[in-house]
Amino acid sequence: MIDFLQIVIYGIVLGSIIALGAIGVSLIFGILRFAHFAHGDLMTLGAYFALAGVAGMSMPMFAAFGLALAATALVAIGIDRALYSRLQQVSPIILLISSVGVALMLRSLVQMIWGPDNQVYEQGITMPWVFAGGLRIQPTQVMIVGGAAGLMLLLHLFLQHTRFGKAMRAMSDNPDLARLSGINTERVVILTWIIAGVLAAAAGIFLGMDTRLHPIMGWKLLLPVFAAAIFGGIGKPYGAVAGALVIGLAQEMSTLVLPAAYKPAVAFALMVIILVWRPTGIFSGKVL
């Protein structure tokens, strides 16, 4: 029983991390209408920015966290201005291919600057809290789930209660009508990248805290992130959260029957099932 609960906890932690990435991917799908394959590496970039803060500039973790979120958002906007916005008129496929190129460039840059080896934010082992029955919870795990929940709450408040948040939802629904109503679509696009960049960076940092930093850490999570976004209904950020928890839990629970190495295959299998059975996702998002 305790082992099972332990796995559930791992699942929730992983699900929280995936959720932050999946929300971004879903928003980009909904507003910019393409599959952003560089999202995983955006997460990696965020994680390494934080490492630069902590290891390179001896900042406390929370300051490095903030720095990384801001820096990643700026990079995301920069990539959009330099590349994606110029290809927007062509086709979603070209944008996808372009984002694959960006993914590779980001990954290579990270590896060239910080090296190919595993790294961590803090050396040493932190002791977990032990509960009745031997249940172990790491403080970082609490931070991750709490932090992710906090960010998601902020996003929810933004989307539901602010003028630009509603404009984002409007643009996701119907970009032509948004333009007709006078909504400044350029600004909404920039906001989308800011949010996506911030959430991706947070996801990357949390992932680094939970496991370790490695140049392909984000790329390895790309498939579960997309699976979660598709599962919840592309273009529906709230659905993405639900999808992420499902994927996270499923991946961890699969270790009961499958070798741990096959965890990504679980996410993939779930995604294929959804795509074949109900392509609009559990909560009926768009179909691209």
Next chain:
Amino acid sequence: MELSGLFSYFVFFLSMASVYAVLVLGLNIQWGYNGQLNIGVAAFFAVGAYTTAIVTGPASDNYLGGFGLPFLVGLLLAMVVAGLLALVIGLITVNLRSDYLAIATIGIAEIVRLVLKNEAWLTNGVRGISSIPSPFDELSGIAEGMAYLAILLVFVGGVYWTCQRLFRSPWARVLRAIRANEDAVRAAGKNVLLFRVEAFVLGSMFMGLGGALYAHFVGFISPSAFDPMFATFVVWVMLIAGGSGNNRGALLGAVVIWAVWTMSSSMIDVLADTGLLPDQLATQASTLRIFLIGLLLEIILLTRREGLLPERPPKAIDRAD
């Protein structure tokens, strides 16, 4: 570099370019003819390589092997197994829009990679399979290289000729029609699914062939040889650079980008030797090359996304349908 060294370098260059040419031609059938976004090229490449390695390779205590089948059978089986994998995937994913198909193919590549790494009883895991025989093992040195290159060129020619014939065939015309207006084709009574799956399977079979040719060329394969960066991404850049949708572009792209790849390696070495390149970058030469290839892709997409040889639809006469 002395002449014989230069010549053997040239033979090596052309041989690898040929392997890639076969891969790109296969991808062109999926993307150029059929608009399918296969980002799992590495999977079919790997499956082809491993199939031929297992069936033609020496016996081993660690993994399945020792069938000792001849070279051509190895190639054939590589194509068959790659085709079967494509068939399964194709039937599941055939109706997915391109973006979804792309994600699905990434998943496939990941699963194949996991199987190759973990199912050591089949593939010898990360240690890889070595001593893969080549039909010219008895020859040595440059003679073996040249003989194998000849074989490679024959295969490239054969695949190219097949692709060109297909391009002008009614089959390809239907594919083009499907790309333009799927509903109209379905209304005309054609089985759109079947055509799509056929294109996917055929393209994947060529990728498997490329993998098999590669395996016999280098004689040793391991999961790391099919890293998605190398196997999949470079093939895509070759197709786009050369001109997606046309076979001559595929060949040109393979040669040009492979040249860029190998020359960038030499260039980086030179820069490192002369001290112009920081040490940290010099040791990461391959990563830098990947970065540059990625940059090249973006520049191509921004400035000339039709590639070097833009797609030219077949002459009006062929459109008499």
Next chain:
Amino acid sequence: MSLLTAEELYGGYGGGDILNGVSMHVDAGEIVVIVGPNGAGKSTAMKALFGLVNVRSGRVTFRDEDITRLSPDRIVGRGVCYVPQEANVFPSLSVLENLEMGAFIRKDDYSAQIERVFELFPPLKEKRGQAAGTLSGGQRQMVAIGRALMLDPSVLMLDEPTAGLSPKFIDLIFERIQEVNASGVSILMVEQNARHALSLADRGYVLVLGANRHEDTGPNLLADREVAEMFLGG
């Protein structure tokens, strides 16, 4: 002096021209209706006025300002609002949020305008928190028109506002359009329900094959034999 004019418009979506020299004008306070057979280019003409269609040659002016090359979001700021025929609400947003989006570029307090829209369309007040996509066709149309009214426009353009609605709603929508007009908004409307639309129009244009065919007052067009022949019933 006309509020909104179009002079000799030629243009279309890309390849060939759909509009072959269309001209029309809307004066302050008028209801102007555009009718014609299917494929006549009625919707295209109105979209061209709003900057949604490529105008190859010709001129569109609003209050004497040349707005031919302006994009829709610029035109909206000048007091011309447009209700498309389809996809004219934000389905996942609530009724109230739809109206808020209509008022996006307003810097002032627009709660009075929201109240006015609710007075015009009482069911919307009741369902203000409901997602617009879950409403019936007629109620959705109310939201669509309400959204466009939020900027207090001088000219309201409507593309087939009663398409696909039940007779009860058709009457209701036409009634409301007249009310909006009575409050000072000029109306330009494309309609398939030609007979009904012309009965409340000040003037009408009959377009055929992308060109002007007839132009007259509403009552005159209704009485015209040739026009009647083109529209049996409708």
